[in-house]
Amino acid sequence: MKRGEHHGALREALIKAALALLDAQGGEAVTIRAVARAAQVSHAAPANHFADRRALWTGIAIDCFETLLTDLARARSAGGSPRARIDAAIEAYLAYAIRHPHRYRLMWRLDMLDREDARLTSLIDRLYADLEQDVQALGPMVSGRTTTIVIALGSVIHGYASMRI
Numbered sequence: 001m002k003r004g005e006h007h008g009a010l011r012e013a014l015i016k017a018a019l020a021l022l023d024a025q026g027g028e029a030v031t032i033r034a035v036a037r038a039a040q041v042s043h044a045a046p047a048n049h050f051a052d053r054r055a056l057w058t059g060i061a062i063d064c065f066e067t068l069l070t071d072l073a074r075a076r077s078a079g080g081s082p083r084a085r086i087d088a089a090i091e092a093y094l095a096y097a098i099r100h101p102h103r104y105r106l107m108w109r110l111d112m113l114d115r116e117d118a119r120l121t122s123l124i125d126r127l128y129a130d131l132e133q134d135v136q137a138l139g140p141m142v143s144g145r146t147t148t149i150v151i152a153l154g155s156v157i158h159g160y161a162s163m164r165i
Contacts, residue, residue: 075089
């Protein structure tokens with residue numbers, strides 16, 4: 001493959017390059033020009049997939065949320081009681097945040113992401129929906145309080161992950 005050729009997979013190559021930059025140098029290093037340079041394409045090539053930095057960061061966040069949701073699903077699939085699934089998901093969430101601190105921070109920089117992006121909002125909604133499903137399965141002890149418990153759990157988990165980082 002020649003320098004910069006990605007055979008129809010330019011978007012994926014740009015995301016991969018962006019993740020490498022993000023992991024190595026943090027969010028401020030992730031610019032369209034830097035990602036193009038890392039992917040070995042012209043500085044104009046990313047415009048076909050990302051109109052601006054917000055679109056690029058949103059694409060990165062989508063990739064990160066997809067990975068996190070896969071990790072959480074794997075943890076929850078170990079089965080057991082609803083409480084065991086919640087505990088496993090919390091552990092997987094914290095492990096992701098600690099293993100990928102720059103990715104985790106970028107995922108929650110909603111001021112820098114396109115909050116109108118349907119894929120992004122769908123993934124964030126799914127993050128909470130999966131937790132809500134397990135909380136509801138706890139049964140009568142949460143009756144009528146599911147939303148409050150999910151918000152509280154989500155807040156505590158996110159806060160703890162942020163502090164650990």
